Amino acid sequence: MNVILRNKVEGLGLRGDIVEVAEGYARNFLFPKGHALKASPGAMDQAAKMRTSRDQKDQTAREAATAIASSLVPKTITISAKASSEGKLFGSISAADVADAVKAQTDIDIDRKSIEVDNIKTVGAHTATASLHSDVSFPINIEVVAAE
Structure with a gap:
């Protein structure tokens, strides 16, 4: 039928x-x-x-x-988190943390469910992947710094 x-x-x-x-x-x-x-x-x-x-x-x-991707790709998002003196985080950076930081620093609202974050547990430069559309997937550059 x-x-x-x-x-x-x-x-x-x-x-x-x-x-x-x-x-x-x-x-x-x-x-x-x-x-x-x-x-x-x-x-x-x-x-x-x-x-x-x-x-x-x-x-x-x-x-x-595509417009969101073109504005976010050249930027580096800074996230501060509590860390030990060796640079290891107390916990990890989640997709929600990345989404909140993107919203705070660029005023672009991205759903945390569309962000894929590998296990970020150290201070330094990392990359997350955002998939906002089936055809549009792009990296988000993240700089994790130790909170004072």
Whole structure:
């Protein structure tokens, strides 16, 4: 049975996609949850509009992510943390710490869930990776300094 997806369905497709699914899956899961509607000629036009809307939103999100990346890549974010005299931190730097520091120093709000931080437990220069869009991933330069 051909259905038009009204929402993103994991493992199946995105909003506006026309997909072939088993009749029972459509009748028992997709239709009652409002995730899909039966593909008919009138619904095909609606699906085309959904795809156009999705593509425009995706393009806008990609452009915004690219603008944020171009402004953050040349900068170095400084984070102060308690450290021993040997330069080892008491604890570690998390993605939330990086997101807070980026917000405080550049006024750019990045969700902590989109930042990947390797185990930062020493003072010095480190790098975190931010993925703001499926096509836009960039490094964030971090300088960890000992708090006075």
